[in-house]
Amino acid sequence: MLVRRGIAVSPGVAIAKALVLGTETFRIPHQFVRPEAVESEVGRFRSAHAAVCEEIRSNEQLAADHLGKQYGAIFGAHLQLLMDPKLTSEIEQLIRDKFYAPEFAASRVLRKYAKVVQSLGGQYMAERATDLFDLEKRVLRQMLGQRREELANLTCPVIVIARNLTPSETASLDRKHVLGFATEGGGRTSHTAILAGALEIPAVVGLGRFLSDVSTGETLIIDGNVGEVIISPDEATLERYRDQEAKRRTIEERLLTFANVTAETKDGVRVYVMGNIEFPDEVEHCTSRGADGIGLYRTEFLYLQSDREPTEEVHYQAYCRVIDACGGKPVVIRTLDLGADKIPGSFREQFKDQPNSALGLRSIRLSLQNLPLFRTQLRAILRAATRGDVRIMFPLVSTLLEFRQAKMILSDVMEDLQDEGIEFKRDVPVGMMVEVPAAAMLAEEFSREVDFFSIGTNDLIQYTLAVDRADTSVATLYSSGDPSILRLIKLVVEAGRKRGLPVTVCGQMSSDPKFLAVLVGLGMRQISVTPHALPELKALLHHMTIPQAEEIARRAMSFDLARDVENYLRGELKKLSPEATL
Amino acid sequence: MSDVPVRRAIVTIRLPEGLHLRPLTQLARAAQSYSATVTLQKGGQTVDAKRPLDLMTLAAGCGEQLQLEAAGDDADAAVEAIVRLFESDFADGSP
Incomplete structure (x- = not known):
């Protein structure tokens, strides 16, 4: 289990298999093979490996003929890397000892090396890691046939992992199957962030280098509430997140019943x-x-x-x-x-x-x-x-x-x-x-x-x-x-x-339930919030009266420190609505 | 075990870009053509010179010195050939 922290840009939690984009667009269908199939799977790996070597050799020849010997040499070097004697045995060992599917084993091993190389730092080494990712891609393409998994052709739920997503890529995302995003780059205002928020799928951006930690097909948890990505979570963590998700969904469904209720306070003041x-x-x-x-x-x-x-x-x-x-x-x-x-x-x-x-x-x-x-x-x-x-x-x-x-x-x-x-x-x-x-x-x-x-x-x-x-x-x-x-x-x-x-508050503050009472108490009769916060805030309004809100505002204004204000408001929120999200 | 011939040498990288992809694959290929085990050591790290992936993790830059060691019947020839590669700045070009 590995936890990476980034910037939370779209709330919610998603649990699904990773689909790593950018360095590969293949999806590994199965992580494991049946024990009795091990030998035939090893054989499948070997013939794929041989075919990739052959492919690189012919690329080498082509490049050398058309571009010059030094370009051919680039492929020659790739070939050497792939023929590294221990590389193949390491992959085969994973298939035999751990029953990894050959695609998964090859991906894991090549990524392991890419990560070591990346950790050495420097531009040159970063490019070598790219070479290794390229080899991984070739091997996977060989084994999975030409069946490139485009983002548009997803058939099962995934979490998309990428260095960055272009607006056109994000626009073509299939909301039914893409349950979450995580990207290495990007900030709070990056396209990915903006889109994830709009699509209402959990997303974490700005994670820094982590693509080499994840193989396509590995289980991931994206926690868009705190900005964490959990790679290969352990059972206890999975359990905790599943519970949390189930609870959240129940609450959300109940809150949706407020969709058709007029937003007003307990004493009938329209907000x-x-x-x-x-x-x-x-x-x-x-x-x-x-x-x-x-x-x-x-x-x-x-x-x-x-x-x-x-x-x-x-x-x-x-x-x-x-x-x-x-x-x-x-x-x-x-x-x-x-x-x-x-x-x-x-x-x-x-x-x-x-x-x-x-x-x-x-x-x-x-x-x-x-x-x-x-x-x-x-x-x-x-x-x-x-x-x-x-x-x-x-x-x-x-x-x-x-x-x-x-x-x-x-x-x-x-x-x-x-x-x-x-x-x-x-x-x-x-x-x-x-x-x-x-x-x-x-x-x-x-x-x-x-x-x-x-x-x-x-x-x-x-x-x-x-x-x-x-x-x-x-x-x-x-x-x-x-x-x-x-x-x-x-x-x-x-x-x-x-x-x-009319005066409205439209920043993140108005989407935060604990500030609702103080805003209403200060005299605000309009707020504008992120869409997913609407039901909860409408429900919360029905729990407070204007005199209550005014008293909360008066008290909140009397503190010297932000910390005291927030603690006080958190307490008041609990009193108003025990199940409110804090 | 004591009768296994061992040869050592110090080699210096003079390539301006360090031990980059092309020379390190040349090196691995040269090492692979001998039955002796061939290792390179930099600082505390020892790698198998027959493995380009391992050599890559050395991240050996220009001016750095590496300890070359070969153990096996053809250790002499292996070290000689590899030292020559370094001294010629990997000139033979055939990757």
Whole structure:
């Protein structure tokens, strides 16, 4: 049993056989052979081995003839590696002594060497490991015939393990059979992460080198709640996870009964619980759980999925799908929230040498400096808005001037559409994300000009506590319960209340059940959360009254330390709902 | 056991890229053509010189010295041939 820790990007637990991609696309059908079949399996391995040697020899000849002797020599070296006298005996021994299937045995042994070589470090050795993976691939292809297991042709449940997945690979994933992801690369905002969240399958990314620890066919547990991958788990661990899974499923099924229940507190105060989405397909995850709309539609993926700037039509089609799927419920579309380095097209070239910093050219700042890009998106939103209840939200607004500029461009775009005789919606509410402490402090000033506020706690915490979200060494400072965050939220809620403006929280904080009471108690009557959290939060609302929530908020505001706030809220959550997930 | 001939020599890697894939397969092939056991030692690690996979794990770089040892009837010839390989910087080219 081996445990690897990475970054948890999509919650849940999956237990299945590994399908290792990238270094091989073969799936080993059986790990073991029957004892009486051992000799014939050894024979199968030997003839496969001989065939691969022959194949390499002819490659060597071809390369030498066409490219020159030194290229042929590369294959000659591969041949030597494969003919290593002890290599074959080691593989055969695994078949004979442990009844490993020859495919599994060959994979294990070659990977063992690849791992040793990799552990020596350095670019050269990394490439040698690649050579060994290539040999493994050849041997497996020989034994499994040409039956390459494409991701699209899965027949049984697997957990996909890869260095990284491209958007097209992830897009073609079969949700019925792919139970989880784990990748070596990637961070919280990588494509894999975004997709895993959208597909609602457990995923862990940023594990670092671990492909050589796993062979296709080995059993894996992916714990997307804590960010762990357990390779070849022991029986006790498996048992524990299976139990946990069964319990979670029961609770989930019971919570789903809340899908059709109106989200309100025990004393009948309506709290709108909406969903955060990234892709049009996710609307269904929200509506099936009884969401009161889409409180945050992130549009970044439109920019990430191809190497070209998305056209107005690409935007428009995506927005129409979301709006139509929502059936008249509100959809809050957030304009581009990315750094300059992520934007396809010529603009990226222009800024490629700029530091890519959380304090740099990104989000609304970027949109305001790249007006053609911004206008394209706004045009599409305004056109699509005729189909439903659409609201526009600008991210990362720091000053009133920025908000005014953005609104001015919006009016300008409306004028263009009108001149061109294109149908669009004029009275679209325009709001802003409150993620910069400066904006929270000036909430009252902003409240005179915006139609709504949505508090993005993820960035608000990062900027308020000056803690880089991606830096694990300072992760302990990052807390939604920090008294400074509660105070900033209170400022915004109060500014909104004075003018009767809707205020929402759409960061991760609002998806965390322990913060629900404090948010409601502070006066929040809307939250927007990750889709899978919807049923639990709706159920929890029914367990609290407004006076209770207000008392919890008052107490929570009285602590000096984030730790004390969180401990207190955890305790209160237990009292409100003993079965809530902590 | 004491009458098994043993020969030792020190060899130095002068290849700028170290003992990379091509030379180490040459080396393994040369060692395999003798009946004597042939080992190379670097630091505390001893590997079977007939096994390219083992040789790879030495990760021997340029300028490093290795202890060569052959034990068996043709130990003399084996060491001589391998020393020659190192001295010629693996020049014969046939991998």
